[in-house]
Amino acid sequence: MNTTAMGGLLLARAIAAGDDEYRRFEPYAPVWAGGPFGRVGVQAGYWWMQARDLIDETKSRRAA
Structure with a gap:
């Protein structure tokens, strides 16, 4: 239920530490x-x- 905070931490780690964990969600990218x-x-x-x-x-x- 805490998806917003989890997403924020995921992005913060990607920006600050260069963590590639966010790429795990690439199959769910929005499609125009x-x-x-x-x-x-x-x-x-x-x-x-x-x-x-x-x-x-x-x-x-x-x-x-």
Whole structure:
């Protein structure tokens, strides 16, 4: 249950002492599943949310 602290110690040993134990987890590395346009879609989503926030803020200022 203490995986965060264990991961921190593992990385600290890798940085400070050059320990290669972290390589044991290489088969579990994250895989990008977004395809070639995944990052563009994510960025467009962020821009859309920012635009909606701006619109909502403008509306709330007018109402006040």
